[in-house]
Amino acid sequence: MRRRDFMGLTAAGVAGAVAPAWQQRSAAESHGHGTDPDLVVLNATVYTVDPGVRRAQAFAVKNGRFIAVGSTAQIRALAGRSTQRFDARGMTVVPGFIDCHLHPEGTTLLYEVLVGNPYEVEFVTIDSIVEKLRAKAAQTPAGSWVEGFFFDDTKVKDKRLINVHDLDRVSTEHPVAVHHRGGHTSFYNGKALALAGITRDTADRPGGTFDRDGAGDLTGRVTDRARDVFDTVGGRPVYTAAQTAEREQRGLAHISKQFVRYGLTSVHHEGGDLSMLQDARARGELLHRVSYEPDDAVLEAMITGGIHTGFGDEWVRLGATAEHTVDGSFSERTMAMSQPYPGRVPPYRGNITTTQDNLNAWIQRVHRAGIQVNCHANGDVAIDMFLTAVERAQRLFPRADARPKITHCTLINDDLVRRIKALGAVPALFTTYAYYNPDKFVLYGAELMKRCMAFRTLLDAGVPAAAGCDFSPGPFAPLMGIQGMVTRTGWDGTTWGANQRISVDEAIRVSTLNGAWASREEALKGSIVAGKLADFVVLSDDPHTVAAGKIKDIRVVRTVVGGSVAYQG
Numbered sequence: 001m002r003r004r005d006f007m008g009l010t011a012a013g014v015a016g017a018v019a020p021a022w023q024q025r026s027a028a029e030s031h032g033h034g035t036d037p038d039l040v041v042l043n044a045t046v047y048t049v050d051p052g053v054r055r056a057q058a059f060a061v062k063n064g065r066f067i068a069v070g071s072t073a074q075i076r077a078l079a080g081r082s083t084q085r086f087d088a089r090g091m092t093v094v095p096g097f098i099d100c101h102l103h104p105e106g107t108t109l110l111y112e113v114l115v116g117n118p119y120e121v122e123f124v125t126i127d128s129i130v131e132k133l134r135a136k137a138a139q140t141p142a143g144s145w146v147e148g149f150f151f152d153d154t155k156v157k158d159k160r161l162i163n164v165h166d167l168d169r170v171s172t173e174h175p176v177a178v179h180h181r182g183g184h185t186s187f188y189n190g191k192a193l194a195l196a197g198i199t200r201d202t203a204d205r206p207g208g209t210f211d212r213d214g215a216g217d218l219t220g221r222v223t224d225r226a227r228d229v230f231d232t233v234g235g236r237p238v239y240t241a242a243q244t245a246e247r248e249q250r251g252l253a254h255i256s257k258q259f260v261r262y263g264l265t266s267v268h269h270e271g272g273d274l275s276m277l278q279d280a281r282a283r284g285e286l287l288h289r290v291s292y293e294p295d296d297a298v299l300e301a302m303i304t305g306g307i308h309t310g311f312g313d314e315w316v317r318l319g320a321t322a323e324h325t326v327d328g329s330f331s332e333r334t335m336a337m338s339q340p341y342p343g344r345v346p347p348y349r350g351n352i353t354t355t356q357d358n359l360n361a362w363i364q365r366v367h368r369a370g371i372q373v374n375c376h377a378n379g380d381v382a383i384d385m386f387l388t389a390v391e392r393a394q395r396l397f398p399r400a401d402a403r404p405k406i407t408h409c410t411l412i413n414d415d416l417v418r419r420i421k422a423l424g425a426v427p428a429l430f431t432t433y434a435y436y437n438p439d440k441f442v443l444y445g446a447e448l449m450k451r452c453m454a455f456r457t458l459l460d461a462g463v464p465a466a467a468g469c470d471f472s473p474g475p476f477a478p479l480m481g482i483q484g485m486v487t488r489t490g491w492d493g494t495t496w497g498a499n500q501r502i503s504v505d506e507a508i509r510v511s512t513l514n515g516a517w518a519s520r521e522e523a524l525k526g527s528i529v530a531g532k533l534a535d536f537v538v539l540s541d542d543p544h545t546v547a548a549g550k551i552k553d554i555r556v557v558r559t560v561v562g563g564s565v566a567y568q569g
């Protein structure tokens, strides 16, 4: 039933609502050719992601929307004197890519010390990290933090974890932290540990650990909630409101350019400053569309002000909530599992970062307010807690088609899949990890990896799994994600969970239309269909015909949002 509704909407639901009449009329007046398309794309291999007409050669765009899709001859016949013509010369066109879980940390990219490569697989040395942070320390007052970002523990040539002794080489006067790109673990020097009063005798905290070596000494690695102790110690830069605004502005403009460079036309933003986002749009610096996922003050304002998910327009719209975290990290091996991590002594089952009671209360409140709930749940234990809370909220306050969102939804089993399906939940799975993180999967082992990032299982169950790269933890290149879904083979040539492979067509759908469904915008975007927003990507090669291991190397030739070129390669 749900599936049929979905298809019906995408095929025909919006065909009659192309644009308000005044807009068409004013466009006609300005062009003097009222019925001419603004743009036609001809001689392309178009994968529409429309189950009705899966392939086409050409399409026409007017007022930012597709108005016709068909053969080159049919579409050429529509073109008028004022129509722009784009001859794709056989290149491939797909709908604009949609990523449903991403932290748009443009300011980190622009202003912070990056100790790893945000975009690609690249190995670094511990010495290079120490050097970069020393340079930063030289410009930082003693007692203030020196921090490095985008560390990846399995992209280190030294083949070991960075530790407190390495970071003591940076400085003994400054607190020093290296943050894992995954966002759940950090590494500290002796000064930082001392400022926070952490010694080898300090007990772990609920939801986090101070890691120790075989002799019981602190290694400097601190996980999840235990890192809270560092929030209130050490000096941090203080910016004026104007400086903060400028940093945010530049950060947003920067990351928007990166998104369209890789073919992303819609991104679900985890929080961030909503007014900055609107300013960026007003200045013409927002090149991609945003499903804004609120937390804290904005979420409270929605609840108290009676604002539901969906408020906004086709550029900036209020989406599900920001991820409410239930457990730890997949890539950093702290997610909450029902079985212990292979080989860990003493047995370790990961971190749960909330209680069932607190989760029940949060979900009930948000769900009742007409807002799409969204929780970060990686391990099977956390997914079970999330589903339990949503099932309870639905029993108490039934709401049709609520589409509760599960960010990550990494480790599943048959019972969880049945419950996900029954609730109509929308999971956003890691995408680029399959290529980027094979060096971590060995720590879970072959058996568990058969049930992780389970695209095949979820799609077969009729669950519209979507893409959620989770940048900064994962690179955001959609083509790297698609290659990973299709091959399950990593940069190192190892394959994990081959049973979860999906086809190229399915991977494109996951990365486009399923993302639109997750933000309740399937009538508006996600496929190349007359009436929908003209968001599309021109690719140098066809992912269906290149070797599967080369999909990530396909070039994005052009990214078009609302009929306008946002990126040209």
Ligand SMILES: [Zn+2]
Residues within 6 Å of the ligand: 101, 102, 103, 270, 323, 376, 470
């Ligand atoms: Zn996240």
